[in-house]
Every structure is written in C-alpha cells, then in structure tokens.
Amino acid sequence: MTYHEDDLMPISALSQYYYCPRRAGLLLLEQQWSDNIYTIQGTLVHQRVHLGEREVRPDLVRLRAVPLHSLTLGLFGIADCVEFYADPKGCSLKGMEGLWEVVPIEFKHGPVRDELEYEVQLCGQALCLEEMLACKVERGYIYYAADHRRHEVTITGKLRELVKIGAESIHEMLRSSVLPSVVMGGKCYHCSMQEECMPKAKKSAAQYVGELWQLGENGDAQ
Ligand code: SF4
Structure with missing residues (x-):
C-alpha cells in the first residue's frame, strides 16, 4: 500500500x-x-539548527533542514541534519560521486537522556531516507543541545517495526477520528497538554460512570 x-x-x-x-x-x-x-526550548533549538548552512568536505557532506517523505509509511517531515560520509561500503547517490553512508541527526533540547520515542522518530527519518535515496541507513544520532553531545542510535529491526506499527496506528486513528483514552502515568506530570487532556477529570468521570453503573446493577438485583 x-x-x-x-x-x-x-x-x-x-x-x-x-x-x-x-x-x-x-x-x-x-x-x-x-x-x-x-x-x-525544543522549538528554539530547531530554529537555530535550521539556520545552518550546507557544509561540503571531501569525505563529509552535511545538509541542514532536509525535506523527507515516505509514501509507503505515509510520513513527511524535515530532518534537522543529514550527514553523508564517504564510505567504500556505502551506497551511490544521485549527483554525488563515490559511495556514501547516510546518517540522519535529530536535535533535541535538554541533557542526554534515554527516550524511546526520540529513537523511533529518528528511525522514521531513516526509513524516509532509505525510500527516497534507495540506500540503507544503519545508524543516526540524537544531538542533545544542553550537553552538546550526540547519542548514536542503531537503526534496529525493533525500531523499524515500531515506526511501522506507530505510523499504521496513527493513520488508523486519523481515519476513525477516535481520540485515544487517557492512560494516567508519570509522563502526565510533564505533559504540556494537561489542560486540554484533563487526565484526572477523565479518570474521575470514568469512575463516576462506573459507580453509577454499579448502583444500577445493585438496584436491579434488589
Ligand atoms: S496528560 Fe493526557 S495527553 Fe498528556 S501524557 Fe497524560 S494522558 Fe497523555
């Protein structure tokens, strides 16, 4: 499809x-x-990144704000940065002499941390690049602005599967227009959408309806 x-x-x-x-x-x-x-903070980091220029060296080409898409996965976006390393085991790319390894880089604000969702996003970029450039992307980086450090991410089969499942689930959500339910957890306390989501109110409402239902059941039984 x-x-x-x-x-x-x-x-x-x-x-x-x-x-x-x-x-x-x-x-x-x-x-x-x-x-x-x-x-x-994230928006500011991205704005700084997208002001960057193209950098060309004999063994490295670095491009900023690279438009991406995948018609297979139904995705589009912009990679903050894509680096191309001269590599005898790499792939040939239209308009570039020699063989190159393709490496996407996603910029994030804050210190280095372990976030699966960032790795899935990076893998989504990698799969777009593979489809667009007919190449294989083996790794990418997440750059954490506060620490000025890159965290290398291997584009594993598991990440590829998560991208596929996530993309299909989101497209299904868009087709059905059904908003997923609240799942209260630690992430809610850092979530910027608390006001719109009202996670506690939704939970209370569910409990309230459950209690009413239970009352009705008990009433029928009497
Ligand atoms: S507040 Fe709502 S949207 Fe945010 S993490 Fe919690 S359930 Fe999800």
Whole structure:
C-alpha cells in the first residue's frame, strides 16, 4: 500500500504517539497544541539548527533542514541534519560521486537522556531516507543541545517495526477520528497538554460512570 501525498502525516507524530497516543490524538485530531517550557526550548533549538548552512568536505557532506517523505509509511517531515560520509561500503547517490553512508541527526533540547520515542522518530527519518535515496541507513544520532553531545542510535529491526506499527496506528486513528483514552502515568506530570487532556477529570468521570453503573446493577438485583 502507498499513501497519497495529501494523506501524509508528520514524522514527529511518531514521537508524540510513543510518548502518549492521546497526546498525538489531541494534536492531530483536534489540532490542539500547548507549549510548555520543554516544547519552547525544543522549538528554539530547531530554529537555530535550521539556520545552518550546507557544509561540503571531501569525505563529509552535511545538509541542514532536509525535506523527507515516505509514501509507503505515509510520513513527511524535515530532518534537522543529514550527514553523508564517504564510505567504500556505502551506497551511490544521485549527483554525488563515490559511495556514501547516510546518517540522519535529530536535535533535541535538554541533557542526554534515554527516550524511546526520540529513537523511533529518528528511525522514521531513516526509513524516509532509505525510500527516497534507495540506500540503507544503519545508524543516526540524537544531538542533545544542553550537553552538546550526540547519542548514536542503531537503526534496529525493533525500531523499524515500531515506526511501522506507530505510523499504521496513527493513520488508523486519523481515519476513525477516535481520540485515544487517557492512560494516567508519570509522563502526565510533564505533559504540556494537561489542560486540554484533563487526565484526572477523565479518570474521575470514568469512575463516576462506573459507580453509577454499579448502583444500577445493585438496584436491579434488589
Ligand atoms: S496528560 Fe497524560 S494522558 Fe493526557 S495527553 Fe498528556 S501524557 Fe497523555
């Protein structure tokens, strides 16, 4: 199956989805977005990145703000940076002499941390590059601005599978227009969408309905 260009969804939605499916739903179905300190810092980092220039050396080409898409996965987006390393085991690329390894880089604010959703997002970029350039992407980096450090990510079969499952689930959510339910957890306390989501109210409402239901059941039994 391939998607029509009009039906592509942002690669970054994968990161939102694996943070919390409901958050991705609020964003994509209800076009709600609330910045908090974390998302504002993230936006500033991305703005700085996208001001960058193209860098060309004999063994390295570095491009900023590279448009990406995959009609197979139904994704589109912009890679903060893609690096091409001269590599005898790499692939040939249109318009470039020699063989090259293709390495996407995603920039994030804050210190180095272990976030699966960032790795899935990076893998989404890698799969777009593979489809567009007919190459194999084996690794990428997540650059953490606060620490000025890169964390290398291997593009594993597991990450590829998570991208596929996530992209299919989000497209299904968009087709059905059903907002995923609240799943209260530690992430809710750092989530910028708390006001729109009202996770505690939703939980209380569910409990309230459950209690009413139970009352009715007990009443019928008497
Ligand atoms: S508040 Fe919690 S349940 Fe609601 S969108 Fe955020 S993380 Fe998801």
